[in-house]
Amino acid sequence: xxxxxxxxxxxxxxxxxxxxxxxxxxxxxxxxxxxxxxxxxxxxxxxxxxxxxxxxxxxxxxxxxxxxxxxxxxxxxxxxxxxxxxxxxxxxxxxxxxxxxxxxxxxxxxxxxxxxxxxxxxxxxxxxxxxxxxxxxxxxxxxxxxxxxxxxxxxxxxxxxxxxxxxxxxxxxxxxxxxxxxxxxxxxxxxxxxxxxxxxxxxxxxxxxxxxxxxxxxxxxxxxxxxxxxxxxxxxxxxxxxxxxxxxxxxxxxxxxxxxxxxxxxxxxxxxxxxxxxxxxxxxxxxxxxxxxxxxxxxxxxxxxxxxxxxxxxxxxxxxxxxxxxxxxxxxxxxxxxxxxxxxxxxxxxxxxxxxxxxxxxxxxxxxxxxxxxxxxxxxxxxxxxxxxxxxxxxxxxxxxxxxxxxxxxxxxxxxxxxxxxxxxxxxxxxxxxxxxxxxxxxxxxxxxxxxxxxxxxxxxxxxxxxxxxxxxxxxxxx
RNA sequence: GGCGGCAUAGCCAAGAGGCCAAGGCGGCGGUCUGCAAAACCGCUAUUCGCCGGUUCGAGUCCGGCUGCCGCCUCCA
Numbered sequence: 001x002x003x004x005x006x007x008x009x010x011x012x013x014x015x016x017x018x019x020x021x022x023x024x025x026x027x028x029x030x031x032x033x034x035x036x037x038x039x040x041x042x043x044x045x046x047x048x049x050x051x052x053x054x055x056x057x058x059x060x061x062x063x064x065x066x067x068x069x070x071x072x073x074x075x076x077x078x079x080x081x082x083x084x085x086x087x088x089x090x091x092x093x094x095x096x097x098x099x100x101x102x103x104x105x106x107x108x109x110x111x112x113x114x115x116x117x118x119x120x121x122x123x124x125x126x127x128x129x130x131x132x133x134x135x136x137x138x139x140x141x142x143x144x145x146x147x148x149x150x151x152x153x154x155x156x157x158x159x160x161x162x163x164x165x166x167x168x169x170x171x172x173x174x175x176x177x178x179x180x181x182x183x184x185x186x187x188x189x190x191x192x193x194x195x196x197x198x199x200x201x202x203x204x205x206x207x208x209x210x211x212x213x214x215x216x217x218x219x220x221x222x223x224x225x226x227x228x229x230x231x232x233x234x235x236x237x238x239x240x241x242x243x244x245x246x247x248x249x250x251x252x253x254x255x256x257x258x259x260x261x262x263x264x265x266x267x268x269x270x271x272x273x274x275x276x277x278x279x280x281x282x283x284x285x286x287x288x289x290x291x292x293x294x295x296x297x298x299x300x301x302x303x304x305x306x307x308x309x310x311x312x313x314x315x316x317x318x319x320x321x322x323x324x325x326x327x328x329x330x331x332x333x334x335x336x337x338x339x340x341x342x343x344x345x346x347x348x349x350x351x352x353x354x355x356x357x358x359x360x361x362x363x364x365x366x367x368x369x370x371x372x373x374x375x376x377x378x379x380x381x382x383x384x385x386x387x388x389x390x391x392x393x394x395x396x397x398x399x400x401x402x403x404x405x406x407x408x409x410x411x412x413x414x415x416x417x418x419x420x421x422x423x424x425x426x427x428x429x430x431x432x433x434x435x436x437x438x439x440x441x442x443x444x445x446x447x448x449x450x451x452x453x454x455x456x457x458x459x460x461x462x463x464x465x466x467x468x469x470x471x472x473x474x475x476x477x478x479x
Numbered sequence: 480g481g482c483g484g485c486a487u488a489g490c491c492a493a494g495a496g497g498c499c500a501a502g503g504c505g506g507c508g509g510u511c512u513g514c515a516a517a518a519c520c521g522c523u524a525u526u527c528g529c530c531g532g533u534u535c536g537a538g539u540c541c542g543g544c545u546g547c548c549g550c551c552u553c554c555a
Contacts, residue, residue: 038555161482294492297484363494370502
């Protein structure tokens, strides 16, 4: 397996710290608002990476933090007249709702800053003891000049950073690039006791403290958006390696940005789309497909049209999976013939191709291509062989499930293990009404009353419900 | 100003030296159908931003140019 490591700027063979086990940490959200699509990309990407590593037999320990106290939370809370920690709590709940909708599995641990103060303070103390940090009036700063390798992740030297610096220099800092490990709190702000007085952690120290706490130094994968490379991850390396004297992380993975009109989607530009809003217009599986249909390191331009196109593409896989399930119901328990033998051997080929794609730096775009090849092949078999051989289809369904286990595109019914084809926005009485309309139309068709039949079909199409007349009866689906 | 990335068909997007340049959307023709839809069959880039170079051989490596984007400031 090969992964692109931001630290070395090249693909490397993936060798975990411990054979058979993978430890990974992904920077989670600062909980002061609902997540937008740009925030959702790393969620879906690293969820998929985690799923794939699990699929490949690794015992994965996956940690994703919540930054539940920081300046932005305090500011936002003040605006709303809310308590900062209550605000965080609320948005953590909202986060889990969006993540679940996108079929993102919960991490093994979701540590929060406010619940790890002793661990964070210990790390700051250690940095002070080792001479990598200094205190000024209740604030503690990391001294970048004491860490010669500062800049190794983002690929620039302190001099280069200074040359382009647009930061105003804080007079309390010894070096302009020094950054806060601990910030003294102002009156009325949330505060925790520390050897330097009441305050709260700087942004970067929490991830060092919590990842080291749960995974130990030299853990395997640290992930996040490319905008975290500098300063966040650069600072994490400096803090962690200064404190432990050991390499911090083996592989740094960074996803590319979501753009809108080719410009980065960001809160500061205001060109962002909330996951919540998008899910009002598109099924979550389409959003997930859209995110995975491009390699995770490439930029991905977003607009409604592209999502709609993704939806049509995904429909192809959805329809194929459905034809497969129907084939299994109508199929025969017959011995495999030449046609089935050919299919079975191609299934092996698709599985190999899928693994090859994912082994190459988690190339989900190529892996999805293999999924389409598989669907095409199975559709062809179904088209040619009626009734199909059940054993062959069962093998095909296993492969659909394998691919889906990794990509997480289709919801699966926990009870039956079957794919769930209709999005949960439809059901109950509405579905019964639909069945009634379909029955009426069937009667019209038997009378050869094509006007009535076509009117019902066209009307339903307007509502986004497609009817398909097949020899086995009428099939409907929501588009 | 410093550092970095990307440019592949009408659109989206894989592909990091060598069988015919994946896949999807769209389009065209056909099979099926009452007509459709879906599915199936066939077609849809003599060519990978431009110019040089390395090589028996280059979207794929090197240099230059052009264009777009990002980081250097909170941001996934």
